[in-house]
Amino acid sequence: xxxxxxxxxxxxxxxxxxxxxxxxxxxxxxxxxxxxxxxxxxxxxxxxxxxxxxxxxxxxxxxxxxxxxxxxxxxxxxxxxxxxxxxxxxxxxxxxxxxxxxxxxxxxxxxxxxxxxxxxxxxxxxxxxxxxxxxxxxxxxxxxxxxxxxxxxxxxxxxxxxxxxxxxxxxxxxxxxxxxxxxxxxxxxxxxxxxxxxxxxxxxxxxxxxxxxxxxxxxxxxxxxxxxxxxxxxxxxxxxxxxxxxxxxxxxxxxxxxxxxxxxxxxxxxxxxxxxxxxxxxxxxxxxxxxxxxxxxxxxxxxxxxxxxxxxxxxxxxxxxxxxxxxxxxxxxxxxxxxxxxxxxxxxxxxxxxxxxxxxxxxxxxxxx
Amino acid sequence: xxxxxxxxxxxxxxxxxxxxxxxxxxxxxxxxxxxxxxxxxxxxxxxxxxxxxxxxxxxxxxxxxxxxxxxxxxxxxxxxxxxxxxxxxxxxxxxxxxxxxxxxxxxxxxxxxxxxxxxxxxxxxxxxxxxxxxxxxxxxxxxxxxxxxxxxxxxxxxxxxxxxxxxxxxxxxxxxxxxxxxxxxxxxxxxxxxxxxxxxxxxxxxxxxxxxxxxxxxxxxxxxxxxxxxxxxxxxxxxxxxxxxxxxxxxxxxxxxxxxxxxxxxxxxxxxxxxxxxxxxxxxxxxxxxxxxxxxxxxxxxxxxxxxxxxxxxxxxxxxxxxxxxxxxxxxxxxxxxxxxxxxxxxxxxxxxxxxxxxxxxxxxxxxxxxxxxxxxxxxxxxxxxxx
Numbered sequence: 205x206x207x208x209x210x211x212x213x214x215x216x217x218x219x220x221x222x223x224x225x226x227x228x229x230x231x232x233x234x235x236x237x238x239x240x241x242x243x244x245x246x247x248x249x250x251x252x253x254x255x256x257x258x259x260x261x262x263x264x265x266x267x268x269x270x271x272x273x274x275x276x277x278x279x280x281x282x283x284x285x286x287x288x289x290x291x292x293x294x295x296x297x298x299x300x301x302x303x304x305x306x307x308x309x310x311x312x313x314x315x316x317x318x319x320x321x322x323x324x325x326x327x328x329x330x331x332x333x334x335x336x337x338x339x340x341x342x343x344x345x346x347x348x349x350x351x352x353x354x355x356x357x358x359x360x361x362x363x364x365x366x367x368x369x370x371x372x373x374x375x376x377x378x379x380x381x382x383x384x385x386x387x388x389x390x391x392x393x394x395x396x397x398x399x400x401x402x403x404x405x406x407x408x409x410x411x412x413x414x415x416x417x418x419x420x421x422x423x424x425x426x427x428x429x430x431x432x433x434x435x436x437x438x439x440x441x442x443x444x445x446x447x448x449x450x451x452x453x454x455x456x457x458x459x460x461x462x463x464x465x466x467x468x469x470x471x472x473x474x475x476x477x478x479x480x481x482x483x484x485x486x487x488x489x490x491x492x493x494x495x496x497x498x499x500x501x502x503x504x505x506x507x508x509x510x511x512x513x514x515x516x517x518x519x520x521x522x523x524x525x526x527x528x529x530x531x532x533x534x535x536x537x538x539x540x541x542x543x544x545x546x547x548x549x550x551x552x553x554x555x556x557x558x559x560x561x562x563x564x565x566x567x568x569x570x571x572x573x
Numbered sequence: 574x575x576x577x578x579x580x581x582x583x584x585x586x587x588x589x590x591x592x593x594x595x596x597x598x599x600x601x602x603x604x605x606x607x608x609x610x611x612x613x614x615x616x617x618x619x620x621x622x623x624x625x626x627x628x629x630x631x632x633x634x635x636x637x638x639x640x641x642x643x644x645x646x647x648x649x650x651x652x653x654x655x656x657x658x659x660x661x662x663x664x665x666x667x668x669x670x671x672x673x674x675x676x677x678x679x680x681x682x683x684x685x686x687x688x689x690x691x692x693x694x695x696x697x698x699x700x701x702x703x704x705x706x707x708x709x710x711x712x713x714x715x716x717x718x719x720x721x722x723x724x725x726x727x728x729x730x731x732x733x734x735x736x737x738x739x740x741x742x743x744x745x746x747x748x749x750x751x752x753x754x755x756x757x758x759x760x761x762x763x764x765x766x767x768x769x770x771x772x773x774x775x776x777x778x779x780x781x782x783x784x785x786x787x788x789x790x791x792x793x794x795x796x797x798x799x800x801x802x803x804x805x806x807x808x809x810x811x812x813x814x815x816x817x818x819x820x821x822x823x824x825x826x827x828x829x830x831x832x833x834x835x836x837x838x839x840x841x842x843x844x845x846x847x848x849x850x851x852x853x854x855x856x857x858x859x860x861x862x863x864x865x866x867x868x869x870x871x872x873x874x875x876x877x878x879x880x881x882x883x884x885x886x887x888x889x890x891x892x893x894x895x896x897x898x899x900x901x902x903x904x905x906x907x908x909x910x911x912x913x914x915x916x917x918x919x920x921x922x923x924x925x926x927x928x929x930x931x932x933x934x935x936x937x938x939x940x941x942x943x944x945x946x947x948x949x950x951x952x953x954x955x956x957x958x959x960x961x
Contacts, residue, residue, distance in 0.1 A: 352876045358925075377923035451924050485919050525921055551924055568922040 205268025205293040207240040209260055211281065211304060214245075214289055217258035218278045220434055221249040224256050224406065225274040235271040237319045238291070238300070240264045245291070249274060250320045254403050254438040257322075268293055269316040270300050280309050322437055325423035329393050332417045333370065335431065337385060339411035340537060341372050344383045344563055346408055347531045349401040350376035360398035360441040363422070365391045375448050378528050380566040381535055382448060395422045398445050403427070403438035410434055452566070453551055456544040458517035460490055464536045466511075471533070474499035474507045475526045485570055486526045490545075491519035499526070522548050522569050532567040574739065576692040577807060578680045579714040579722035580663065580699065583731035585676035586616035586652055590645050592708050601626070601642040608636035608644050615647055619731060650948055652676075654849065655707060662702050666695050671807045677726075679719055681807035693736050700734060717742070720755050720803035727753075742801030747774030754798050761788070761795075773799050813850060817858070817908025818842045825864040825901035832902050833890055834959035839907045840886035841953065847909065848940060853878035854909035857888040861896060862904035871896055877921065878913055881932045882939075882953075885909060 221236055239246045245262040248255065270293050281289065286305030293300055293313075302309045342361075350358035362373040368391065371384040410431045411418065419430040428437045474486045478499035489496040495513040500506040522545065532554050533541060539558040546552070554565045582588070586604040591597045601621035606612040614635050617626045624639035635642065656675045664670050666689050669681035682695050689695050696713040703711050714725025716737040724746075725735040737745050746753075751770055752762050768787060770776055776784070776799035784792030797803070818839045826832060836859075847854060855878045862868040871892045879885065889907045922928065942951045 354876055355925075375925065377925040378921050380924060446925065523919070525919070528921070549922060566924065568924050570919040570921045572919055 205240045206265040208263040208290050213260040217247045220258050221247050221256045222274050222278050237271050239269040241267045257435045259433045271314040325426050328421050328423040330421045335411050335416045335418050336413045341383045342408040344535045345372045345374045345381045348374035348379040348381040357443040360400045361404045362445045364396045366394045383563045398441040453546045458520045458545040460543045461514040464533045464541045468533050477504040477507045489521045532565045575683045577722040578696050579726045581726045582676035583710045587618035603642045603644050669807045679807045718803035749773045815910035816846050819906025821904045825903050827901040831959045834955050838956040841882040844882035847880035852912045853880045855911035858908045859889050859892040860906035864901040
């Protein structure tokens with residue numbers, strides 16, 4: 205193998221695919237495979253749950269492939285002095301020579317023979333979605349993905365495609381978020397799958413706000429998402445996702461409309477004294493068009509403020525974990541948020557006038573025990 | 574100058590039995606077990622002491638000396654409960670509280686004078702409150718250090734209150750036998766007697782270098798204690814960090830269901846202890862030892878702190894089923910840590926998992942039955958099924 209690539213391209217590709225390598229992966233799958241062919245160099249990492257491949261343009265003199273321990277390559281490439289990097293593997297040897305400017309580095313690698321191949325994706329549906337739309341959907345939903353493996357299915361995000369709408373849902377029980385969008389094209393078969401949180405986070409990182417599109421392919425056991433020159437392939441979570449709509453309350457006691465930014469700032473001020481953990485609790489009191497916010501901790505002090513809000517219904521006192529409420533408020537993209545409460549110990553539903561029924565989120569309060 | 578209070582409950586276990594069962598009052602009560610058992614006396618009432626019955630005496634010997642004695646088996650949980658109540662009373666006067674055992678504790682009140690008056694007054698108040706609120710008698714010692722305080726509480730039992738000051742310390746100590754010094758057991762006592770020391774006063778008059786030659790470093794400590802000097806701080810480091818129970822099977826068993834039933838019994842014990850102490854746990858550990866003594870410990874974190882039997886059990890069972898490989902099991906154990914007190918925790922409500930109100934109610938009922946009829950009075954069917 206003998207190729208020449210741009211250093212920044214190589215750095216980006218290496219950093220992107222290295223991220224999925226964890227300390228748990230070992231053997232051949234703990235490495236990155238470099239494959240040179242057809243004017244491209246492809247870097248791929250694959251830990252069997254999730255695989256990531258990144259293609260960069262290259263001047264290929266001789267085709268070939270090699271596997272290099274993941275972290276090594278990243279550290280090496282970043283520090284090269286020149287703008288171009290030459291990569292060379294001598295026929296029959298498993299050593300990658302990197303040359304850039306006056307610097308030369310030989311890394312011991314492995315034959316690509318044992319590197320896990322990508323799975324075949326069977327029974328797939330494929331759709332193209334605008335990147336900025338996908339990014340916005342993930343931003344509004346992914347925060348509610350559970351990290352507790354007590355209920356594994358909730359550590360993923362539900363992706364449902366029916367008729368010509370795409371819906372995403374995440375719920376860890378403390379927070380729930382749902383976003384639906386018309387994607388304009390008919391998806392013939394539709395699908396309902398659960399994508400692991402890890403893959404969702406990688407996608408969110410790669411998506412940009414520009415005009416490009418992302419290609420989503422959903423198979424029986426895998427999802428493949430192609431964003432620019434990077435491809436993520438992830439196993440899907442097995443099991444039935446809950447029907448969150450059945451938990452969505454329909455009767456409310458109190459409605460409040462606020463600017464998310466104003467409430468967010470107030471909560472961040474409260475968080476100064478009420479740090480995370482046991483003390484990370486904020487008390488909200490809505491009464492006669494007034495919102496009073498109070499937080500305290502024995503260690504750091506007290507916070508109090510009050511301001512006028514647009515409210516309807518009964519007065520209400522409710523306690524939240526500050527972070528839970530902040531997450532929900534942050535997921536509102538534009539305009540005011542309408543918070544609807546069901547009582548001191550019941551869910552609070554957040555909606556956004558600009559998004560009508562396309563989006564809602566839900567936060568559960570805390571109680572003193 | 575420090576001011577330390579030492580509290581020692583009088584004939585603790587026996588007094589609790591007499592408190593709970595008025596028929597036992599004024600009678601020789603011997604706690605430890607039936608007279609024909611192999612155990613020893615753990616405590617006996619003052620009435621029994623008149624017959625020559627003492628703690629740590631074999632039960633058979635106690636029966637020989639006092640055949641009319643009323644022999645009862647101990648109720649550990651009840652004693653623990655009262656012990657806690659005593660500690661709560663003491664902690665009202667100072668945060669520097671060091672429980673030594675179930676029936677004694679040190680309290681450093683050096684900085685409590687402004688709020689509660691001088692040490693002896695505090696001691697008197699504690700003694701009165703223990704009597705009024707719990708119906709039990711205790712003896713207290715008030716002194717400038719732990720050694721003297723402990724010694725003082727022992728001087729006028731029962732219901733005594735003895736104050737030792739820096740001025741009268743040496744004189745109070747002088748006539749006492751050397752065994753009263755902390756750390757002087759039968760062996761050291763014998764050594765000291767050989768060289769002519771019988772009372773603490775003898776040691777006070779001795780040359781420190783002689784003691785050091787005879788007893789090494791220990792000699793210096795002895796000399797200091799004999800002069801009423803003791804610098805050890807009252808340390809309340811006994812905060813509970815974990816709660817656990819384990820069980821060794823009589824015969825190694827490979828039946829997973831049977832192991833699970835034992836696990837449930839253990840988890841229930843752990844849950845019960847957490848609830849008694851007003852605690853919740855965040856992490857559950859499982860200990861699994863196979864017949865060949867290979868031992869595994871695994872842990873998992875709970876989404877939410879708990880003290881409910883089944884939440885602890887479910888986490889433990891999950892760990893068990895993930896790691897059990899079919900080999901016969903010799904020992905199984907459950908322990909929990911990352912404990913937090915009930916009052917200081919907030920519960921994040923979960924839309925998908927409503928609060929386990931039914932389980933909470935069940936725990937409450939089980940606890941109250943156990944309070945009334947004893948720890949073994951009620952258990953889960955699954956535990957009973959495999960008990961034989």
